[in-house]
Amino acid sequence: EAGVAQSPRYKIIEKRQSVAFWCNPISGHATLYWYQQILGQGPKLLIQFQNNGVVDDSQLPKDRFSAERLKGVDSTLKIQPAKLEDSAVYLCASSVGAGELFFGEGSRLTVL
């Protein structure tokens, strides 16, 4: 069974530029999550989708972050404009209902 796919693995940008990350969850997983993991910290939930609807985006900085999951399968997380503090690993995860989350390898963002 294929795991959660994320791209790109690494991205370096200047502050105020934009960046987009892509995630393809495990087939059949209705729930998709984007987590932000800053160096030395645990993952923090940014947004949660159930199929193509947003369930929780309370910790998403909506002035600069956006995410979509138009067809209820893959998802894109965008940051525009990026700030230095956005440097982090962005982890995508998926699950079948409540229970175990399966994580991708993450997209590491460096903002200079």
Place this chain on the structure above:
Amino acid sequence: AQSVTQPDIHITVSEGASLELRCNYSYGATPYLFWYVQSPGQGLQLLLKYFSGDTLVQGIKGFEAEFKRSQSSFNLRKPSVHWSDAAEYFCAVGARPDSSYKLIFGSGTRLLVRP
């Protein structure tokens, strides 16, 4: 509100020694509990989980964890550590199923293994 505390930022053990990583959670009811491991540059891999039933759960790679409701703890243990166990370990708590089920993670414990 749900929260997870991992009081040890770093732990160093000698190869072959036993290991215990601490985790305390805050949640109003019986939670779902998880331990994940993250190797450098990798995503998170599930070690074990507790949903209900036997409070001592076995996981992969020889790890086990014990749920203690009275102490709000879910400590991870391994009787004999291998050099390949060096990684970061995260405890997480999940609420009972509802429309907004998600995991809340602790800040992690970095395990270093001395040869």
